[in-house]
Amino acid sequence: MKKYLFTIIIPLTxxxxxxxxxxxxFVDPKPxxxxxxxxxxxxxxxxxxxxxxxxxxxxxxxVNVLLGEIASDNTLAGGESPSxxxxxxxIDDMIHTPVNSNLKDIWNWMFAGVQRTNxxxxxxxxxxxxxxxxxxAETRFLRAYYQFELVKWFGGIPMKGDARFKIGDEKLVKxxxxxxxxxxxxxxxxxxxDNLSPTAAxxxxxxxxxxxxxxxxxxxxxxxxxxxxxxxxxxxxxSPYSLVTDYDAMFEAAGENGAESVFEVQYTDVEGAGFGxxxxxxxxxxxxxxxxxxxxxxxxxxxxSFNLPTQESFNAFEVGDKRKAVAIxxxxxxxxxxxxxxxxxxxxxxxxxxxxxxxxRKYLPRKRDKNAAGDLNLTNPNNYRAIRxxxxxxxxxxxxxxGGINDAQAREYLNQVRRRAFGDNNHDVSASGAxxxxxxxxxxxxxxxxxxxxxxDLVRTKRAEGxxxxxxxxxxxxxxxxxxxxxxxxxxxxxNPGY
Numbered sequence: 001m002k003k004y005l006f007t008i009i010i011p012l013t014x015x016x017x018x019x020x021x022x023x024x025x026f027v028d029p030k031p032x033x034x035x036x037x038x039x040x041x042x043x044x045x046x047x048x049x050x051x052x053x054x055x056x057x058x059x060x061x062x063v064n065v066l067l068g069e070i071a072s073d074n075t076l077a078g079g080e081s082p083s084x085x086x087x088x089x090x091i092d093d094m095i096h097t098p099v100n101s102n103l104k105d106i107w108n109w110m111f112a113g114v115q116r117t118n119x120x121x122x123x124x125x126x127x128x129x130x131x132x133x134x135x136x137a138e139t140r141f142l143r144a145y146y147q148f149e150l151v152k153w154f155g156g157i158p159m160k161g162d163a164r165f166k167i168g169d170e171k172l173v174k175x176x177x178x179x180x181x182x183x184x185x186x187x188x189x190x191x192x193x194d195n196l197s198p199t200a201a202x203x204x205x206x207x208x209x210x211x212x213x214x215x216x217x218x219x220x221x222x223x224x225x226x227x228x229x230x231x232x233x234x235x236x237x238x239s240p241y242s243l244v245t246d247y248d249a250m251f252e253a254a255g256e257n258g259a260e261s262v263f264e265v266q267y268t269d270v271e272g273a274g275f276g277x278x279x280x281x282x283x284x285x286x287x288x289x290x291x292x293x294x295x296x297x298x299x300x301x302x303x304x305s306f307n308l309p310t311q312e313s314f315n316a317f318e319v320g321d322k323r324k325a326v327a328i329x330x331x332x333x334x335x336x337x338x339x340x341x342x343x344x345x346x347x348x349x350x351x352x353x354x355x356x357x358x359x360x361r362k363y364l365p366r367k368r369d370k371n372a373a374g375d376l377n378l379t380n381p382n383n384y385r386a387i388r389x390x391x392x393x394x395x396x397x398x399x400x401x402x403g404g405i406n407d408a409q410a411r412e413y414l415n416q417v418r419r420r421a422f423g424d425n426n427h428d429v430s431a432s433g434a435x436x437x438x439x440x441x442x443x444x445x446x447x448x449x450x451x452x453x454x455x456x457d458l459v460r461t462k463r464a465e466g467x468x469x470x471x472x473x474x475x476x477x478x479x480x481x482x483x484x485x486x487x488x489x490x491x492x493x494x495x496n497p498g499y
Contacts, residue, residue: 041120044129050120051135054142055204057113058265060279062286063105064149065384067091068452069307069360073468074445076354078308080293084353088306091479094470098483098499106153107482109279111165113146121162137195140188141206141214147188148218151181152456155478155496159184170489182222189215198240203257204266209235213262213387213395220395221460225403232396235262236413241389243420248326251362256383262392265384269372273379283379284363291365291377292331294350297341300329301365301376305350309358309450317446323421327449329361360450390417390447398440407432414440417447474498 087102192211219228273281291303475498
């Protein structure tokens, strides 16, 4: 989505502020508007610019995806050493505490997204213009997306309706319950479904289908299986989406925003960032973090060797599953297949902490011109496929099955995904009941490997204990609120159990 110069002061915690400038197209180094009072939202253009600023926070969610894998049984933290990004290491080992800067990043930046959407909604009635319902629907989808991330990670959060948080609110506004947060998410997404266009005006903007998919997912996370099945079936019936034939091509640049993409976070290498504010990057920082350390070879660029798939993950793929080579790079096998590279010098690479020899291939940094804008390790243009049609089919299958609604329909959607994976009908599943549930959840792991969903799938299906090393029931289902938030709230917010 094209961005214009837009500077806004937003709370990240309720007591701290950060000035963020978001631009793909530099117009003027000075802020075009001063948004320090109720003097904005006087034209459609001003609403549009505020909406662009709300979209821009999606790019900061790269760490949500990265840690959604590291926290699960899919990958290890990796990095250079056991002390490299200690917050990642703690989450991997399930020994994280309220003093964890990476969890604080998730809290801060997702709340920044909520705050930007609430700024629009607080003044949604100030000025009328053509297409306003579409704009408000996009805004409400984005708020639901940010709140969904927050409730997944932290449980109940403070909410203030269609109003911005102000300093002092942390001592007045209680944390809403998980049910209340989901009620807000549902209301926003129902409005979005009713008012969004089925097609996007620009790549990256949300559609009716994206709202249906996220609403179905929110229902599924609450075990509202009938509502989830109905909502997702509404998307599948007459769907403009389809499973692409080439699973591999979907994760390359040419496959971005393709037929399988229901919602995709847009990244670019136009603007870079530094370690002082990784979330300020317009590029996908998680990609460089997952790259092969000291790599020299074809196809890929080097990175920091975090997020390393385990041997158990590698072994989980069945023989003949075409997704295995797309999801996981076996670096030794890759080197052996490219001995002629660089006039026979071959592929070179280093080993870091917790080296397994495997890497998250879907989101490895691809080769770019050495003069590309931004740090090649921090500003990768790889889009994040936040919701894919395969995910929709598997969510619908799960809802039909776990809700006891229609196992035949569940098998059909599951097998559509498997037929693409194997290229035949010989691997169709014929199970029913609890056995079918096991197949569906196992398929989610393989189909969505490396995409940040695994930890939350295990938690919501109550399969995390005994599967994720170090996971403690009645504690690790949620992550702790940052210690600063508890301190600022001065007793108004309780910490999550066990922390």
